[in-house]
Every structure is written in C-alpha cells, then in structure tokens.
Amino acid sequence: MQDSPLFGFIDSLSPIEPLKSAYSGNGLQAYHQSLNAASVSSIFTSPHHNAHKEGSKLSKSSFGDYTENEISMEDGTDKNKSPTSSTAVRLFACTSTITRESHTMITCSVNEGIVDPPKGPNDLPQPGRFDSGSPDHNTAPCHGVSVRSDLKQDKCPKLEAVQATNNTVEKRKCLFSSDMQPQDGCQPAKENNEVMGCEWEDLVSGTSGELLAFDSSMDQHHTGVQLAANNAESCGYLLSKLAGGADIPDRTHPTTSSQAYYHEMVVGEDKTENGQLFPEDKKTILSEEIQDNINEENACIPLGCKVETQQRGVRRRCLVFEASGYSHRTVQKESVGDLSFSTSKGKSSAQNHRNPGKTPSPHVHSGSGSLDLQMDNDDCSVGGFLGNDHNSSQSSSPPKKRRKSDNGDDDSCKRCSCKKSKCLKLYCECFAAGVYCSEPCSCQGCLNKPIHEEIVLSTRKQIEFRNPLAFAPKVIRMSEAGQETQEDPKNTPASARHKRGCNCKKSSCLKKYCECYQGGVGCSNNCRCETCKNTFGTRDVAVSTENEEMKQEGDQTENREQEKENDQQKANVHSENHKLVELVVPITPPLDVSSCLLKQPNFSNAKPPRPCKARSGSSSRPSKASETVQSRKTSKAGDSVFIEEMPGILREPSSPGIVKTCSPNGKRVSPPHNALGVSPSRKGGRKLILKSIPSFPSLAGDANGGSATCSSDSATALALGPS
DNA sequence: GAGTTTGAAACT
DNA sequence: CAGTTTCAAACTC
Numbered sequence: 001m002q003d004s005p006l007f008g009f010i011d012s013l014s015p016i017e018p019l020k021s022a023y024s025g026n027g028l029q030a031y032h033q034s035l036n037a038a039s040v041s042s043i044f045t046s047p048h049h050n051a052h053k054e055g056s057k058l059s060k061s062s063f064g065d066y067t068e069n070e071i072s073m074e075d076g077t078d079k080n081k082s083p084t085s086s087t088a089v090r091l092f093a094c095t096s097t098i099t100r101e102s103h104t105m106i107t108c109s110v111n112e113g114i115v116d117p118p119k120g121p122n123d124l125p126q127p128g129r130f131d132s133g134s135p136d137h138n139t140a141p142c143h144g145v146s147v148r149s150d151l152k153q154d155k156c157p158k159l160e161a162v163q164a165t166n167n168t169v170e171k172r173k174c175l176f177s178s179d180m181q182p183q184d185g186c187q188p189a190k191e192n193n194e195v196m197g198c199e200w201e202d203l204v205s206g207t208s209g210e211l212l213a214f215d216s217s218m219d220q221h222h223t224g225v226q227l228a229a230n231n232a233e234s235c236g237y238l239l240s241k242l243a244g245g246a247d248i249p250d251r252t253h254p255t256t257s258s259q260a261y262y263h264e265m266v267v268g269e270d271k272t273e274n275g276q277l278f279p280e281d282k283k284t285i286l287s288e289e290i291q292d293n294i295n296e297e298n299a300c301i302p303l304g305c306k307v308e309t310q311q312r313g314v315r316r317r318c319l320v321f322e323a324s325g326y327s328h329r330t331v332q333k334e335s336v337g338d339l340s341f342s343t344s345k346g347k348s349s350a351q352n353h354r355n356p357g358k359t360p361s362p363h364v365h366s367g368s369g370s371l372d373l374q375m376d377n378d379d380c381s382v383g384g385f386l387g388n389d390h391n392s393s394q395s396s397s398p399p400k401k402r403r404k405s406d407n408g409d410d411d412s413c414k415r416c417s418c419k420k421s422k423c424l425k426l427y428c429e430c431f432a433a434g435v436y437c438s439e440p441c442s443c444q445g446c447l448n449k450p451i452h453e454e455i456v457l458s459t460r461k462q463i464e465f466r467n468p469l470a471f472a473p474k475v476i477r478m479s480e481a482g483q484e485t486q487e488d489p490k491n492t493p494a495s496a497r498h499k500r501g502c503n504c505k506k507s508s509c510l511k512k513y514c515e516c517y518q519g520g521v522g523c524s525n526n527c528r529c530e531t532c533k534n535t536f537g538t539r540d541v542a543v544s545t546e547n548e549e550m551k552q553e554g555d556q557t558e559n560r561e562q563e564k565e566n567d568q569q570k571a572n573v574h575s576e577n578h579k580l581v582e583l584v585v586p587i588t589p590p591l592d593v594s595s596c597l598l599k600q601p602n603f604s605n606a607k608p609p610r611p612c613k614a615r616s617g618s619s620s621r622p623s624k625a626s627e628t629v630q631s632r633k634t635s636k637a638g639d640s641v642f643i644e645e646m647p648g649i650l651r652e653p654s655s656p657g658i659v660k661t662c663s664p665n666g667k668r669v670s671p672p673h674n675a676l677g678v679s680p681s682r683k684g685g686r687k688l689i690l691k692s693i694p695s696f697p698s699l700a701g702d703a704n705g706g707s708a709t710c711s712s713d714s715a716t717a718l719a720l721g722p723s
Numbered sequence: 724g725a726g727t728t729t730g731a732a733a734c735t
Numbered sequence: 736c737a738g739t740t741t742c743a744a745a746c747t748c
Contacts, residue, residue, distance in 0.1 A: 418743065426732055427742050463732095470732090503730065512745055513729045726748080733741065 415441035423448035424459040426470055431456070434471060501527030501539075509534035
C-alpha cells in the first residue's frame with residue numbers, strides 16, 4: 001500500500017489540518033455570503049424525496065436555476081454566481097461523493113458508457129443534476145434520466161481517467177498541499193484550479209464554484225477540483241459554521257468537516273485530474289486501479305487519517321444527500337456490486353476498502369455482502385433522492401434496483417400538503433428535510449421555494465435558533481452516538497430528536513406516527529412512549545439491555561440472555577435489515593464516509609420519512625447485543641457504523657471521539673438506549689437510517705452536532721450567516 | 724378522496 | 736418547563 005501512489009498522496013493529504021485553516025473565517029464568510037445570497041436550495045436538497053420521481057422533479061426545481069449557471073460554468077464562461085449557494089454545497093457533495101465513489105463510478109461509467117454514447121463533456125449532466133433548482137420546482141422529471149445518462153458517461157470517463165491517478169497523485173499532492181495550506185478556504189486555490197480538472201468543473205466545480213461564489217477571486221475555470229476542494233472546505237466550514245451558526249458551540253467540528261470535504265475534494269480531484277489526464281480508453285483499467293488505490297488509501301491511512309476520512313464521509317453524506325454525489329456513489333457502489341464490472345479488484349477492493357478502511361466489515365458476509373449491499377442501497381437510495389432531486393446521480397442505471405426498492409416506497413414521491421404552515425415549519429416535511437417544495441407537493445401558500453429563499457432561510461434560522469436540533473435527523477442511533485462519542489447524548493445533534501424520543505401513546509410505536517419506528521430505529525430510554533412495541537427495539541428492551549450490559553460485564557450468564565436477545569434482535573434485524581436496506585438506501589448519506597470506516601449508514605434512513613424522507617434505517621435496537629457485542633467486539637465497527645449512520649452530526653462529536661471510539665472501550669460508555677449501533681458486526685451492519693435526516697442537517701451537521709443542525713444551519717447560515 | 728387518528732411542532 | 740393548541744402526516748374507510 002505504501003508503495004501505491006495513493007499512499008504518498010495520502011501522506012500529503014494527511015496534513016488535513018490546513019483545511020482547518022481553511023475554515024478560518026475567510027473562507028467561511030465568503031461562503032456565507034455567497035450562500036446567503038445563494039439559494040437555500042442546496043441546503044434543501046431533498047433528502048426526502050425519492051430519487052426517482054422526486055429526484056427528477058426536485059432536481060430541477062432545486063437546481064434548475066443552477067443548471068444554466070452550471071452550464072455556463074462548463075463553458076467556463078459563466079460566472080454567474082447564482083445565488084445558489086446551495087448548489088455549491090451540493091456540488092461539493094457531489095464532488096466528494098464522486099471522488100470516493102469513483103470506484104464504483106467507474107463501473108457505472110463503463111456500463112453506462114456502453115449504454116449511452118458519450119456525449120461531449122459538456123453534456124455532463126451537471127445541468128441535469130442541478131436542475132432542480134428552479135423555483136418552480138419541478139420541471140420535467142424526465143430530465144433526470146437523460147441527464148443521468150449524460151452524467152454517467154461523462155462522469156464515468158472522467159472518473160476512470162481519474163483513476164489513472166497515479167500520475168496525478170503528485171498533482172494531487174500539490175493540490176492538496178496548496179489546498180491544505182491554503183489560508184482561506186474561501187480563496188480558491190488557483191494552483192489547484194490549474195491542476196484540477198475538468199471533471200469537477202463539469203460536475204460540480206463549475207457550478208459549485210460559481211454558485212458558491214465562494215471566491216470572488218476564484219477563477220472561473222478552476223476546475224472544480226480546487227474550487228471544490230476549497231469550496232468543500234469552505235462549504236464544510238460554512239456548513240459547520242452555519243450549523244454552528246446555529247449557535248452550536250461545537251464548531252470544532254467544522255474543521256473536521258471541512259477536512260472531510262477537503263479530503264473528498266481532494267479525492268475527487270485526483271480522480272478528476274486523472275480523468276483529464278487520461279483518455280477515456282483507460283477508463284476501465286484506471287477505474288479498477290483507482291478503486292484499488294482508493295482502497296489502499298483507506299487502508300493505508302493512519303487511524304487519524306481514517307478518522308478524518310470518516311468524518312469526511314459523514315459530511316459527505318450530508319452534502320451528498322442532496323448532492324448528486326450521493327446518487328453517484330450509490331450508483332457506483334451498486335454498479336460495482338452488480339456489475340462486478342470492476343472486476344474482482346474493483347469489487348474486492350471496494351469491499352475491502354470498506355472493510356479495512358472503515359471497519360471491519362462485519363461480518364460475514366453475508367454480512368459483507370449485506371453490508372455492501374446496504375451501503376450500495378443506501379447510496380443508491382440516496383443517490384436516488386439526490387439524484388432524482390438533482391438528477392445527476394441517478395444516472396447510474398444499475399443501482400436502480402435498489403432504488404426501486406428504496407424508492408419503492410410510495411412515500412418517496414409524496415410531498416407535503418401543507419396548507420397553513422406555508423411550508424415554513426417543521427410540520428412540512430419538505431421544509432424539515434431542507435428541501436424546497438416541488439411539483440409533487442400539494443401545498444398551499446407555499447413559501448418553501450427558491451424564490452423565497454430568504455424567507456426560507458430566515459425561517460429556518462429562527463427555528464434553529466429555537467431548537468438547534470430542529471433540523472437534525474430525527475432518528476439516530478442513540479447508543480452508537482453516545483457510545484462512540486461518549487459525549488452526552490445531548491451533545492449529539494443527530495440524535496437529538498431521537499434522543500428526545502417519541503411520545504407515542506396509541507401507536508405503540510408500530511406505526512409511522514412514531515418517529516422512531518419511522519426511522520427504523522428502536523425506541524430508546526429517551527422515549528416516553530407507552531406500550532412500546534417498536535419492532536426495531538422497544539424502549540423497555542433498550543433499558544433492560546443497558547442493565548443487562550451492565551450485568552454482563554459482571555456476569556457471563558447475563559450474556560446468555562443478551563445473546564438471546566441478540567438472537568431475537570438479529571431476527572428482527574434481518575427483517576429490519578430488509579426494510580432497512582430499502583429504507584436505508586435513500587437516506588443513507590454517503591456511505592463514503594462510512595466506507596472510510598465501515599460501511600454503512602443508512603442513511604439511515606431507511607427511507608427517510610420524507611416523502612422522500614430518508615429514514616433511518618437504523619438498527620436501532622437498543623438491544624443488548626448490539627451494545628455489548630458491538631461495543632466490545634466492534635468498537636471500531638461501531639464507530640464506523642456510527643459514523644456512517646450519523647452524518648455530520650455524529651461526526652462532529654465523534655470526530656474527535658471517533659477515533660477513540662475504536663478504542664477498546666468496548667463497553668459502551670454512554671448508555672444510549674439504542675444500542676444499535678452495533679449491529680454492524682452482526683448484520684453487516686445495518687445502517688442507521690436517519691430517517692429524515694434532512695440533507696441539510698447532515699451538512700451542517702458538525703456544528704452542533706446534529707447533522708441536521710448542520711444542514712439546517714447551513715441553510716440558515718446562508719441566510720443569516722453564522723451567528 | 725374524504726374523514727379520522729395520531730403525535731410532533733408550535734405556542735402560551 | 737409544562738400544558739394546550741395547531742398542524743400535517745399517517746391511517747382508515
């Protein structure tokens with residue numbers, strides 16, 4: 001591994017710290033401003049929506065505006081800085097996703113490439129991806145498809161090219177170095193830009209750059225890479241800031257997040273660069289190589305790095321959510337799995353990476369397989385969402401399988417039907433998810449549209465001010481988060497709501513009325529539900545579990561019981577997993593992150609509640625097994641899982657802690673109810689699904705923890721600025 | 724599709 | 736912080 005160029009690259013990257021610097025105010029502010037100006041749309045990328053239907057629609061609505069810009073960007077001419085800060089964010093996400101996903105991407109590309117004749121690079125889907133932006137929301141749903149094809153083609157080749165990376169590695173380093181050093185995240189590294197390439201530009205950077213407008217100074221052309229990197233940082237920063245803006249004290253995360261972004265960006269850059277450098281012909285090979293490299297990187301990456309990567313992943317997820325990137329990733333992953341295309345290496349590597357890098361995958365295969373699948377699913381699902389929304393990602397066809405399942409949920413298509421809230425309250429799923437309302441919505445007097453960005457942002461901000469976790473994912477694994485971070489459950493943003501727990505009385509936590517259930521998570525001690533029968537884990541169980549764990553430590557006998565429970569849980573899990581898989585896909589944020597560590601988030605989501613909501617598919621059970629077993633056995637795994645599931649939010653808290661998590665504490669430190677987190681080992685981890693983690697949150701996530709916060713923050717931040 | 728149920732969000 | 740009201744999703748018919 002060390003030999004691999006990637007390793008070297010990683011080394012160069014390791015200095016991620018620079019990112020932190022990047023976070024420095026300048027960058028952030030810049031983003032901020034830009035963001036403020038920009039539409040919130042980015043923030044709102046629809047997590048909820050299913051990729052398919054909504055995706056197409058959403059994509060437009062949300063991105064539509066951007067498309068043009070993006071397009072122009074591609075041309076290199078445009079500099080319009082559209083207001084769409086969001087776009088930038090998304091873009092980042094995309095990029096990040098792309099980078100990591102590139103592995104998979106490759107496969108996808110190949111397949112796709114075959115299918116669709118490549119079009120000009122300009123053809124890139126970007127527009128499509130971003131389409132949705134238009135205030136009007138929807139637009140033609142079809143876009144997504146066409147776009148996808150384009151995207152696929154473009155991306156694929158690019159990705160492939162990227163893979164070629166070895167050579168590029170050096171460049172990357174340079175970029176990174178430059179980036180790393182970069183004083184301001186905001187300032188686009190011209191150098192980087194030079195290096196960077198084109199893909200990013202096409203994909204994200206272009207738009208993102210403009211959209212973000214981070215740097216006024218930025219060269220338009222920079223390619224996206226640097227921009228992306230920079231932007232990513234800035235974005236991350238912003239997000240964090242925004243999130244933080246929310247007042248979240250945890251700004252520390254931002255750096256991490258930013259780093260994550262940065263990292264992603266870098267990765268993406270590598271790919272992109274390669275892509276540019278190398279002819280498409282090499283794609284296939286490169287792709288494989290790239291994957292391998294990536295894997296290697298992951299593997300090689302020191303713990304610290306890994307951690308960062310994880311964090312990154314988290315953010316990515318957040319970003320990714322909306323960003324087409326998600327879709328890409330998912331697609332890629334899926335494609336990989338399905339296609340196998342990547343050849344054994346690709347797959348193996350991919351899997352391996354995940355495993356090694358992230359966490360040991362759990363499991364056995366089936367576990368691994370399952371995990372991968374889940375990952376894929378998640379990604380796909382996510383992608384679907386995002387993709388749909390953005391159009392971009394979805395492009396990959398193969399993944400559709402899962403998507404279908406994921407999307408399968410009728411709900412995905414659904415949208416809000418607010419009448420009195422004007423879609424500016426958390427009642428509105430779209431708003432809560434950080435997504436603009438689109439055609440599918442049957443809302444009345446809706447103000448949750450790009451046109452009313454300011455209002456939306458300000459409202460968001462207000463809500464966040466009131467409740468920083470308002471936009472955080474509703475469901476998160478309590479246990480994991482708590483354990484890993486050891487932080488107070490309160491701290492973890494993501495889990496905030498979940499922590500808060502449901503208050504079900506009549507639904508017995510067996511219906512979607514129950515957020516826990518909806519999120520695919522078991523109830524936790526935080527819940528105040530009555531007659532809890534949550535199939536994902538009852539509150540009682542959770543409590544008992546904890547107790548048991550305590551006891552277990554003392555006695556093995558108790559272990560038996562736990563085992564029993566575990567078995568039961570397993571059974572549940574299996575059943576759940578299926579669900580989760582479906583659910584997760586959509587929500588799961590970019591697995592990348594998880595991939596870094598392990599696999600799996602769920603996006604948690606099983607599906608999110610959103611119409612397209614993402615659900616968290618978490619594993620939620622508080623079950624003993626998860627806790628004890630997971631914690632002990634898979635402290636790492638748990639972490640990874642945790643990370644995966646938790647988007648930015650988790651990360652933040654964890655970021656520092658994450659690594660620690662790995663620590664031997666097998667025991668859970670915190671007593672989260674849900675202990676679920678664990679399961680990865682068993683199942684391969686389910687992903688938690690943040691149900692509805694709105695993409696936003698995840699984005700913002702860092703700050704206060706909650707991914708949601710972040711997202712929301714980001715949104716708000718944009719509008720209000722980090723306060 | 725209309726009406727009811729439900730529990731979170733918002734408000735006081 | 737607790738209680739009440741409002742709201743829209745989830746659900747039922």
